[in-house]
Every structure is written in C-alpha cells, then in structure tokens.
Amino acid sequence: MPRLACLYVPAFPLAARLRGRPQSGALAIVDGTTLIAVNEAARRLGVCVGSTLPQARALLPSLPARERDLRAEDSAAQALREAADAFSPVVEEGRVPGLLYLDLGEGGRERKLASDLARRAEAIGLPARVGIAGSRSAARLAAWAAVGEPVVVEKGRDGEFLAPQPLSRLRPSEKTSETFGRWGLKTIGDLARLEEGEVLARLGEEGLELSLAARGVERVPLVASPLKLAHCEALSLEWGLEDVESLLAAARGPFERLAERLSAMGLGTRKLELRFGFDPAGHEDRVLELAAPTRDVRTWLGQLRMEVLGDPPRAPVFSLSVTARGAAPRAVQLTLFGPPAQSPDAVGGLLARLAALLGAGRVGSPRSVDSHRPERYGLIPYAPPPVPESRDGGEAEVPGTALRTLRPFVELEVLETAEGRPCELASLDGGFPLCGRVRQASGPWRLEDGWWTEEPAARDYWDVELSGGTLWRVFKDRLSGRWYADGLHD
C-alpha cells in the first residue's frame, strides 16, 4: 500500500509574505476587503478568516492589514515545491497553494522523513506541518493536526484515524453538506459506514469520492505536477526605497533565498531578471548578466550595485522580484589519482565577482592577434584546458627582455635631429613621468597598416635608452607628426 506525505503551510498567503521574518503583533492579509489569512496573534484576539476588514477592525481597530502579494505567493509555492522535490520524485500540488502531496513509495523511517521535511520548509521561511498516511484525505488531515510535531497514521488505519473527525473536514459542496445534515451524518465515520453503492446512487460522483476518502481509500495515484524552470523570489515593501544602499539591503533577502534554492539543486545562474515595482502602478525590468554560472550572493549584489548606481530606478521601489534560470556550473573532468586541480565552482564565482567589480572586458584569457599593429590583442572568457596527467615545466630558462605595453600610448614631446632621430623626450601625461636625454637609439622601423581603412597606421619605431638608464619603445606617427611611447623594456 503506497504511503503519502502531505506538506501543509498554514495561512499560506501570510507565510509567503513574511518568509520567515518574525511578526510580533497581529497581522492580516486581505484580498480586496476580505481577510484571507491571519496570524496567531490576530486569531487569539478574535479576528478570523473570511470576515471583512471593517468587521475585523471593529474588534481590533489597530489591526495591520496587508494586500495579498501574488508574486510572493508564487515564488513561495515554487520554493516549497523545490524543497519537496528533494524528498520524493512524485510531488502533486494540492487544490490550494501551500499544500503538497508527496509519494513515499512503501514508506520507511517515516517519522524522521516527516521531521526533515518540516525542517526543510522552515529553512526556506515557510513554517509547515507534515502528515503521513495512506490516502490524500488522511494525510491532509494528519498534517492539519500536526501542530508542533508531524503526525504519522499507521499503515491500514486511515479509516480509524478519520472516523471521529467532523464531516466538514472532507470539504463537501454546500448541497452535499446539506444532504449529510438531513441524513444526520456528523462525523467522517458516519459516512464511512454507509454502503458505497447507495451513496453513489443518491449523491453521484462527489458522494462516491467522499465515501472513499472517508474510508481512507485512494483510487488515483499521485500525479507529479510540472516544475517551472525559472526560479523566482519576490519581496513587497511597506514604503518605497529610493537610495541604493536601502535597495541593496532589501534585495539581500530574496537573493539569499534564491541562492539557497539553487544550491539545493547544485545549480548557479548566468542571468538575473529583476523587476522593480512602483506605487501605485508601473514597473521597471532589469537584467544582470554574469560572467559565469554562480550562486554567490555577494557577486549578485555587486552587479546590482553597479546597475542601479549607473541607472537608478525612476521612482521609489515598492516591490522587487528576481528570477533566475538554473545553469550548471562548468564541469571539469578531474582525475582520481592525478594532481589537485581548481574547483570549477570557485573559478566561476571568482570570474563573476571580478566582472562585477571591474566591468566587462577587464577579465579573461589573453590571446595573441595576427596583426601588424603591436598593440592589438584578444581577450576571451577564461576556460582553461584540462589538467595534464603529469606536470613538468621543464628546465629553468634564461628570461628574455619583456615589454610593458603602455595602454593608452603616452604622448611625448620630442626634440629630433634633422634626420628625425629622437634626442630628448618628455611625457605630456602628468600621471606617467618620463623624460630625459636619449643616450642611445636604434631605428627607425617603419610600419604601415590599414591604409585602405578609416584608421590607417603609419609609424616609425625606435628603441631608446634615456639618460636615467630606462629603455623605451617609442614611435612617431607620420600622419600626425606626434610622438608616443608604447612600451617599456623591463
């Protein structure tokens, strides 16, 4: 007989809104003017679900009420679903948000599983109750009763568990409920004692379903609900945020929850899609592109900081949602007995952080370019080849001179001889001290390139030694007549 777990989040619209943030006083969530969820503090003061806000405020004038946040509920429902997926391959969404059924197969260590499941839901900011039984109805009612501790109904005893409970807990329709009332049925056990055929004949399909549920009989196995590919977290605020630091502080919560969810699936993301909501209406969408799949919150916040500093939202932000599509971090085949290698996840996180810190185009793997112009180079995303089986750098080699390229070129003021040979030079760039008499020089080496383009180059290069002993590569641009230093031999 299959076993089912029911994961139930009480007052789901409220739980989705708070996501684990403590709320000391009474609080209600309204949809229009009707209360759809209240917390324990409000319930103790007599406020109940289904009443209108004026009715509730007649009891409690200072009752805070928040509008229902469908985006927050959507992201919370998805987070709950992802948490449940870690415990069962078949997870079915219930008729209301915050209610999930998990197929546990033949069961085993059910109490521990139920506790772990409840703890997992708590960890994502959704306090939940867990019930385990053989049928949906019994599991749901077990979860409803699981205040403080999970409730596990023993195998084959669903009917016994359900019998004393009020019939209304099976949620019959109003018409069927009236019929039950006329028949004098009060408990689930009363319905279970009626013959199935008689109930079907008098109440139709609904009656049959209720009769089976009353006896803990499950006709239809669980059907896994499809899982969304995008992961979303949302946040609604009581007042609008205008400055960057407040926005970053508010974004940290959704970012951390999203990172936690991606981490549970072993995924990162290359792109974050943000939506800033304004009051009373309007929104702004932004996209943060990351250099490599990562779930590092610091990197995400760094990217967001750069984004909003460069282009602040046009109005105070009252809500924020962030969506990410999971992407597997770069996979590298390591060897079991080989030398240690870098963690792809660590490198991916570093690349994303550096790109966020320094900007695009400042981090990567260099490449040489086949060009006459010595300043040309290539830069591609860093993705090193696999580590070789054996590492041997060979013998130590005598280093040749190296050239420090100067980017951009440093413009010079040069005293030339009649033959065009430099004899004294000084930098026109205050941030780059360079001046002196030329002690030795060799050249010129003539370079011509791209005469057919809009940016031709016609240069005479020289290697020069200045009076201080420094060695430079300089050139005269024959088109403009200006001199530049483009390299320092070091």
Place this chain on the structure above:
Amino acid sequence: MMTASELARRQAERAKRAPIHSPLDAFGGLQRGSLVEVSGPRSSGRFAIAISALASATKAGESAALIDLGDHLDPNHAQAAGVVLERLLWVRPEKTGDALIAAEGALWAGFTLVVLDLGERKRDKPAYSSLLRLSRAAEKTEAVLLLVSGRPLAGPAAKTAVVLEDVRPHWDGLLSGFSARMRARGRSVPLLCPASPASTSPPSP
C-alpha cells in the same frame, strides 16, 4: 596487477607538483605558500621575471593569474616567451584596492601562481596590512604570490624580497638586452636578459 604500495607510490608521483622556475631560483625560487617580492627601477628586469614565472607555471599545467594594475601585458610577447595563454587569467584593474581584491580572490580560487604587478603609473601604494593579508592567503592556499613593484613594499610579509639594481643596457647597434644584479638574503646574483625578438621594435613589414 600491482601491490598497494606501488599504487600509493605512483599516486604520490602523480600528485607531486612541478616547481615553478624563474631567475629567482638562486634565492630558493618561488616556494608554494609564500609571498615573493621583486622590486627595482624601470628596465631592471622585473617584468621579465614575472613573465618567466608565468611561462614556467603554465607550461607545467598549473593555472596562473596576472593581476595587471598597469595593463601592461602584451599577449603576443607573452606567448612568444612561452606562456600558455589558455591557462592564464588576465585581470586588468584600474585601482590598487581592486587589484588587491582580485589577487586575494585568485589565491582563494586555487590559482597556483598569482602575479600582482603594480604597474608604472602613479597610484596609491598598497597598505602593509593588505600585503600581510595576501601573504597569509598565499600560505593557507599553498599558492605563490609574486609581487612586482617599483620599490620594496612588503617588508616582513614577504618570504623572499629581491631587489634589482645596477642595471646596464647592452647595445650592439641594436638593443641586445640588459643586465642587472639581484640582491636578497645578503647575496647578490647577476641577471642577464637578452633581447627577445618579440619585445624589440617590430621589423618593417
């Protein structure tokens, strides 16, 4: 079939890491888990030592990072000098603070050799406390941090501090290289850098 001890011996052989060679081998070389500083005036061979270390590390299959505060790397020259560009991460910060953050990040991300070159432009010099922090990161991650600067900065934070001095360019009609002396630990060792074709002025097409 082989014995367990033979398997363990082969495993240890494979796991051994190749040394990173450079002209600093005369002073104990680039030892893992340490900060090594090379300082000296312009055209004294600092950058040549850095490129040589990057070439040795990348040829041995290790990953290396160059934190290039002055944006001085010439990939064409580096490749000609033996650097395996696919294994080199090139980071080009514009501020000293960003360079220090990048260097620390590269150490913790598992790069075997991190070269922090402070460049030639006037910039804020890194605080001693930052260099000490980098030194500790190199020690914990068993990486080599090679700090290249115009003057000594690291003090006791550096396991080895090499100063380049007495620089003499050599000419035979063309620039044929330069020589200098490397001084560290009370010893002075000559450094000879012949001109490499990729670094001298380009020949006419």
